[in-house]
Amino acid sequence: MAAAVIRVDYPSLLPISRLDLPTEDLGFAGAELATQDNLTTGQFLGQDYVTQTVAVPPEEAQAAFDRLVAEGTRIVVVQARREELLAFADAAPEGMLLLNARATDEALRSEECRANVLHVAPSDRMMTDALAQFLIWKRWGDWFLIHGSHPEDRALAEAYEASAEKFGARIRETREFADTGGARVADTGHVLVQRQIPVFTQDARRHDVVVAADASDVFAPYLPFQTWDAAPVVGAAGLRPVTWHAAHEAWGATQMQNRFEELAGRPMREEDYLAWLALRVVGESVTRTGSADPQAIRNYALGPDFELAAFKGQPVTFRDWNGQLRQPVLLTDGRITVSVSPQDGFLHEVSPLDTLGLDRPESRCTAFGGGQE
Amino acid sequence: MIRTTLAALLLSAAAWPAQANKVFISNERGNTVTVLDSETWEVIAEFPAGNRPRGITISPDGTELYVCASDDDTVRVFDPNTYEELHTLPSGPDPELFVLHPSGNPLYIANEDDNLVTVTDVETHQILAEIPVGVEPEGMGISPDGAVVVNTSETTNMAHFIDTQTFEITQNTLVDQRPRFAQFTEDGSLLYVSSEIGGTVSVIDPASGEILHKIVFEVPGVQPELLQPVGVRVTQDGRRVFVALGPSNRVAVIDGETWEVLDYLLVGQRVWQLAFTPDEKFLITTNGNSNDVSIIDVAAEEVILSVPVGQQPWGVVVAPD
Structure with missing residues (x-):
């Protein structure tokens, strides 16, 4: 199973806090951990995983994506903004699968949704x-x-x-x-x-x-x-x-933090978690279906049997009507996990997780064969 | 005066068909082990047990208490009578749960951060083998004949069957998300594996590795996401299975033949591990968020008591008779 992570590095000023300084391996370290996790599981099933990582400035993003396509890569985790993500999705050949691990725009889950994009990143x-x-x-x-x-x-x-x-x-x-x-x-x-x-x-x-x-x-x-x-x-x-912070401990997260810190030599950030999550979605689908075909992975991930443990206390699953991953959201003060939403008492007929974000009746996404009813 | 004392002694003997056993509870955040008396259910001691004590077990002859001191990367061995630390055992990094061979040796240890099961000789203190398993190994079960050890890996989502002679994995069974615990029946014919995030307990035929049935849980008024199975214990006759359901604060009582859930017993908060007294009259549950243990009367299938222990109780073991 060959996948790639493409990270677009936009020009920006230094962050206000030096604790947020970007690192060379931002996101990629999470991808590496997911690949190791997938490989460990894969060894019992005869499944192999390879992930390459690409970091590019925005003006070179499309060329880098096209190169991945030309090399035959058919599963790409995208850490980019809406504009580049949509350009990739529209340039992707038939049967390719993209996983959005950064862009939070609502439109990408609604009128601008694409059938070949699954959103691991939560929306605004x-x-x-x-x-x-x-x-x-x-x-x-x-x-x-x-x-x-x-x-x-x-x-x-x-x-x-x-x-x-x-x-x-x-x-x-x-x-x-x-x-x-x-x-x-x-x-x-x-x-x-x-x-x-x-x-x-x-x-x-x-x-x-x-x-x-x-x-x-x-x-x-x-x-x-x-x-x-x-x-x-x-x-x-x-x-x-x-989506993540380095002090999160509940639901086995301590083990994830330990494994990541041993691998990367620094605390795990949201970008790393989202890249890890995207490749674990792929790995879990390959484990359960025995297929490395991007379409089989997409269909399984969107299907009723898919669920994934993501250190958030309940399985994460996809909304099959716009490709968005349902997930609890951590609330942090930077030191500890203060709370986790959805909160008690917010109910939904499908899942309490669907009280977060666009719900099916509000979404104008039609690429998944459904949408506004 | 003498007469009264004698009468009291006789009375207590009559009300004491089985002897009292010590109950040892590891307190993950308090870094201690709390000792209870299974007759009075009073705390009789609390002693330091290293950093982040989780898995806890005792030798069949009751002379050595083993504690996974997870953050010390070692297994600490204590005298169950004096509570003195006797020595440590090499465990590999971050030991979480372990299981002792029915003979009392060796110890099979899950190394959560390193994707290994370490096999340690408790007499020579040597590591006999390190067996690569799936990601985040945790649950450890051993067949009553000692031939097969089963490890569950929480992120790989498998039960790995390990031959205790060759230390080779003989088969893998994919189960639901985040398998936490593996428990054989006393006759070795069935294996129960709990999946915390999947919310199920898989009933597995250990011979074939096939899943015979998946037990699901449902409590009116409780969010399904909170029904997270962790610890599993089966009565010796195999007729009752008890499953700790984590943050739903309940222990499920299951018919061991039909796998129907018969009842849900309300216990303390975030219940994880379970242990019977040797006579199977009582089941003790560790409630990590309420810092107490609940005592279940097994025959009546009722909670009779809760006892405050240390900070964040994790594991529990009862000394043999």
Whole structure:
């Protein structure tokens, strides 16, 4: 079973926190662990796994993808944004399978869905719904929404607005934090931050929490403890919805962390987890079906028998109407797992996991033979 | 005065058909072992047991207590009477669960982080073999005749059957997600394997490796995702199977012939492992999140008591008579 991971490295500034500095092997180390896991299982079944990894800047992405296709690779895990993912999906030959392990856009699960793409990465709405459920459970229903000035930030803000409406929270105030460039904490930047943020957040209508919609890592980490009112920060800082974090221990995750750290010599990040998850979806399907055919893998993954243990306390499965992996979402303060959504009491006729993100009636995806009913 | 004492002695003897046994509970987060008295159900001792003690078992003659000190990468051996550490055994890294050969030697240990089963001689303290198995090995069961050890691998999702003479894997059975525990019946005719995330217990014919039946669980008002089977114990006559159901806080009682679930007993929070007293009158459950153990009256199929123990109780073993 030959697969590839393609990671598109977009030009960006350094992260606000040096704990988030990118690593050369980001995502790839997770892929390596999954391949080792798959190989260990495969040795009992006579199945072999090979995974190659490719990191490219966006302008070379399509050429790199085309090269993989020309070499005969038919299963590719994609760590890229929407634009590149869609270009790959539309250029892929018949019978190829892509697994989205990064792009969170709702449209990719709705009007822009593609039959040859399975989404291992959760969508924005899955993450914002996960956080919203927790806030509702806490009875913190009045939100002060602060979003960035980039299109992705505004899209994330819309996801929070939709989640608020879905679960009955009220957005009491919305403000935009303009990215004017250069606001970094290096040297004595914190002095400025300590003066700016209280002023920026002053005189907001009464709220329980500050919700930070910052997809670009421009301002959210500056908010906790610096807001005018003594409200907790959630979203892109404070309490964050994540697919993984290095302190997660429950449901056997400690073993996963140990294995990863031994392999990579650093803590496991979301990018690694998603690459691991994507290749484990492939491995589990190969194990159960005995076939390495991408279509057989896709069909099994979307079928009723597929389930996968992913260190989240319940099996993860796919929504067969848009190819999205159902999954619990961790809520972390960066130190521990604070909670895991879906929360108790949020019910759904198919699975409590379907209370997170677009549900079938809302999706405009038709590529999976279903969609809006 | 003397007369009263005698009467009391006689009384206690009458109410004490079987002798009291010590019950040893490993506390994963407390780094201790709690000792209970199976007659009074009182805590009689708690002693340090190394870092992250999980799997726990005792020699058939009751002279050596074995504890997987997972974060110390060793098996610690204690005197069950003095609670002194006698020595350690090489276990391979991150030992989680193990099973002792019915004769008392050797010990078969699952190394969760290294995809190995380590076989350790408890007398010579030598490693006899390291057997590569699937990813995250955990459950360990041994056939009553000692010929076959079964290991379950949590991420590979297999029960691996290992020949104890050759240390070779003879067959693999794919089961549901995250198999945690393997338990043979006393006559060796059946093997029960629990799948925590799959939510099932597979009943396997050990001769062929075929799955005969999958037991599923359902409790009205409880999310199916919470019904996570872990520890399994079977009565000696094979007629009752008890399955710990993790965060649903219940132990399932199953008919060992029809595999029908007869009842769900409410115990403490996040129940994982189980152990009978030697007379099978009681079943003890470790409840990791409520820091206690529940005592089940096996004949009545009722929970009679819960006893606070150390922090995050994981495993339990009862000393032989």
